[in-house]
Amino acid sequence: MSPPLAVAAIGLNPAIDHHIGIAGFTVGTLNRVSREEIHAGGKAVNVAACLADLGIGVALTGLLGSDNAEVFERLFAGKGIRDRCVRFPGRTRSNIKIVSGEPPQVTEINFPGCVPGEGYLAEVERAVDALLADCSCFVLAGSLPADVPATVYAELIGRLRAAGKRVALDSSGAALRHGVAARPWLIKPNLAELEELVGDALPGPAAAASAARRLVAGGIELVVVSLGERGALFVTADRCLLAIPPPTIVNSTVGAGDALLAGHIAGCLRGWPLADGARLAIACASARLGMIGSGLPPRPQLAALMAAVELRELDRD
16 A cells, blocks of 8 residues: 655656667667666656655656556556656657666756647646645656746746745756745755856865855755765755765666655655765665666665765865
8 A cells, every 4th residue: 555645746748768788888889788767867867766665655657648647657557656647749858878888877858748738738737726736746857848937937936835835956157047936945956057056167076065055044954965976065054064975886777866855855755864874865866876767666675775875064164
C-alpha cells in the first residue's frame, strides 16, 4: 500500500531520457552503440521517483504527450506515484544522453518540448487545486515548454503560498528569477544557475554561501546550492552547512540534483534537523551518480552513504 499523499511534483516539460553508451564517442565519425536504455525523465519525474523510494507519498502532475505516455505510466505504477498528469495530443520530448569515456562523461542533447496551449495549462492548474487537500508540499521542477510564459512558476507559487503550502522550486533562467520573486520556501540552484540569478561570479563555496544568504534575507527560507563533486550548501537564516560527499564512482550525473532535492525534502517532512536532511540529500545524490534510470538504491546503501558525508559549518561574512 502506498503511503498517504504528502508531496505533489509539478513538471511542465518532462522528457524521455534515451541513454546511449558509446565507447570512445567522437564527433564527426561513425560511432557504434554498445548499450541503450530508455527511462521516464525530467526533473519533476526524477524528484517524484526518489521521494517514492524514500517512502514519501507523492503525486505527479504536469503535461504528458498521450502518444508515448507508456514509459511514464510504467514508472508511476512501479513506484506507487499517483498519476495526475494532463495528457495532450502528441509526444513528450526526448533527451539524448551519450555516455562515453573512463570515467564516464555524459553528452546531453535536449529537445525543446511541446507547445501545449493555454487550455492544457489551465487543466494543470485544476489538477494542482485538486491536490491541495492532501499535499503539504509542492515541488515545481524543470524547464518550461516553448511559448509558456516564464512567469508561470511564480504564479503557481503565489497560489500555493496563499493556500498555506510549502513550495520548492528547481528551475533556471527567467523561470527561476521570476519564481524567486514570489518567495518559495526552498530553491535548489546549481552554482551556474545561482551565478546567473545574482549576476555575480561565485568562485567558491564561501562566495556561493554569501549569495545564498542574501536570497534568504530576501524571503527564501532555505537555499540549497548544488556544487557538483564538491557537495552542496544548505543555507537558512541561522545556519550554513557545506555537505561534502564521500568518494563515488560516477556512471552518470543525470538526476543527481533531483535526488539531492528529494532527499532534503524528505528530511524536512520528517522534521529532521538541517544537518540530518543535508546528509540524506548528499547520500541520495551520491547514490544517483552510480545509477542510470529512475529512483534510488535500497535504504541500507543510502544509510552507509549518509554516515560517510562530511559536514562543515561555514561562518557568516
